[in-house]
Amino acid sequence: MPTGPEIILALKVLVTAVTALFIASLVALAAGRPRLHGRINTAFFALTMLTVVGFEVLLQFFVDVTSAFDPEARRALRVHLCFSVPSALLLPVMLLTGKTRRKSVHVALGVGFAVLWAGTFVTGVFYLPHR
Ligand code: HEM
Numbered sequence: 001m002p003t004g005p006e007i008i009l010a011l012k013v014l015v016t017a018v019t020a021l022f023i024a025s026l027v028a029l030a031a032g033r034p035r036l037h038g039r040i041n042t043a044f045f046a047l048t049m050l051t052v053v054g055f056e057v058l059l060q061f062f063v064d065v066t067s068a069f070d071p072e073a074r075r076a077l078r079v080h081l082c083f084s085v086p087s088a089l090l091l092p093v094m095l096l097t098g099k100t101r102r103k104s105v106h107v108a109l110g111v112g113f114a115v116l117w118a119g120t121f122v123t124g125v126f127y128l129p130h131r
Helices: 004-030 034-062 071-099 103-126
Strands: none
Touching (some): 004 103, 034 071, 071 103
């Protein structure tokens, strides 16, 4: 079974990779390619959900959180979850409102999502201790 630091390192790599996709989708939008934005974000959605589910299954069933993470890591993880859980909940709504072209709702929620995702990225990649 992976150790706590190994899990956190893997999480950092995955969060960075999907964030690159999300940024690319916003670049596509700015370049006037909403279709491309939608396709990139469909991949972003699938990969992010896989990461969340995989991580959750690992922690729930295979890893003893108390022994795998020290108190500092657990505190950082809790802060990270304050951003990552709401973003994960918002993600299917983003996909749905995008696919059904409910533009005003999609853009309004998109602003909130971008803020939550920035929090997820910063607390996940810079604050979680992986050593
Ligand atoms: C800052 C965040 C976001 C903004 C500002 C944004 C904005 C937009 C805009 C302006 C459109 C074009 C809508 C139209 O012309 O009717 C669009 C389409 C779309 N968006 Fe987003 N979006 C964001 C995030 C996301 C996310 C996170 C997802 C998916 C998880 C997503 C999925 C889609 C899809 C599937 C479409 C439809 C593309 C198509 O026409 O084929 N968007 N978005």
